[in-house]
Amino acid sequence: MxxxxxxxxxxxxxxxxxxxxxxxxxxxxxxxxxxxxxxxxxxxxxxxxxxxxxxxxxxxxxxxxxxxxxxxxxxxxxxxxxxxxxxxxxxxxxxxxxxxxxxxxxxxxxxxxxxxxxxxxxxxxxxxADDSTPAGPRRSPAGPPGLVRLGQVSIELPTRRVSVDGTDVPLTRKEFDLLALLAQRPGVVFRREQIISEVWHTSWEGTGRTLEVHVASLRSKLRMPALIETVRGVGYRLVAPGPGAS
Missing domain, CATH: 3.40.50.2300 (Response regulator)
Structure with a gap:
């Protein structure tokens, strides 16, 4: 490159x-x-x-x-x-x-x-890339462009559809935007202020609690508390689940 x-x-x-x-x-x-x-x-x-x-x-x-x-x-x-x-x-x-x-x-x-x-x-x-580089989003070989698969989780970017094990999970607009952002770079830490800027298009001041609420909601709706990891003092990263994870 x-x-x-x-x-x-x-x-x-x-x-x-x-x-x-x-x-x-x-x-x-x-x-x-x-x-x-x-x-x-x-x-x-x-x-x-x-x-x-x-x-x-x-x-x-x-x-x-x-x-x-x-x-x-x-x-x-x-x-x-x-x-x-x-x-x-x-x-x-x-x-x-x-x-x-x-x-x-x-x-x-x-x-x-x-x-x-x-x-x-x-x-x-x-x-x-070398072996230490976090793996990127995996697209299904037979799937359409914009389909991201992370273990049991499927994210269809064009249609804004999310499913777990084939079952649709209804998300709000901001919940989907947050999940899609983290799924762009699984394993890479996104700083809180960066997430706020890209998802909410505003500055960090006064918006931190909103981010925490949305992260908690995603963990609950997807029934995968470990999917989004909190990196204390920095931000969040998405941890791709393995087969059979829940």
Whole structure:
């Protein structure tokens, strides 16, 4: 998979490029926003699978670059920055970023996030995946596009239908949106503020209790309390059940 690394620090870029190369990525390095946008222009070049975007660029703000990228292409963007406050993360996600990683980060986590975003958007993240990468949603070989199967749970994205062992489970709109979001990346932790931003399209303040209520309702309706795991102090992740789990 080709990866566009937008990073103004050559030392940081060189070290990260070497790590990514060892894991099978072909890295193109852009030192500023303009170089990044130019790298995305050639229509005859193989497409990038993911963009790793630093926010502290010398020519323009990374948020602005993300917005321009999103207007040109659907290539997934992962913001990699030292700006770790909640408002910055929410703003990044609202600007079109697919994920947000705060420096300093664990390299293994960054690689897992790259693979997860690429799987979710269909940009070929599986080609460089290793055994430590959480498994993505499993579609039935004979099933229609948009069908996600997680053990006994089937999620039909186009029709917004959820069933367990073939029995339909009625969900509210937000319950379905929450489950579908977590099912995009099974095993990957979604931060509370990220869930609130993507499902409720608002900020974290005052909405935390609403999220907890919806998680509890999903566990009850699906009759699988262990399906959605609480990661204390961070958020939630979906744990794909094995055969016969209940």
């Amino acid at each position: 080709r990866l566009l690394l937008v990073e103004d620090d050559d030392h940081v870029a060189a070290a990260l490029s070497a790590i990514l190369a060892r894991h099978g990525f072909r890295v193109t390095h852009a030192r500023n926003g303009e170089e990044a946008l130019q790298a995305l222009l050639p229509a005859d070049a193989p497409p990038f699978g993911v963009v790793l975007l630093d926010l502290g660029l010398p020519d323009q703000d990374g948020y602005e670059v993300c917005g321009k990228i999103r207007k040109r292409t659907a290539i997934p963007v992962i913001m990699v920055t030292a700006r770790g406050d909640v408002r910055s993360r929410i703003h990044g996600l609202n600007m079109g970023a697919d994920d947000y990683v705060v420096k300093p980060y664990d390299t293994g986590e960054l690689l897992a996030r790259i693979h997860a975003v690429a799987r979710r958007t269909g940009t070929g993240g599986g080609s460089a």
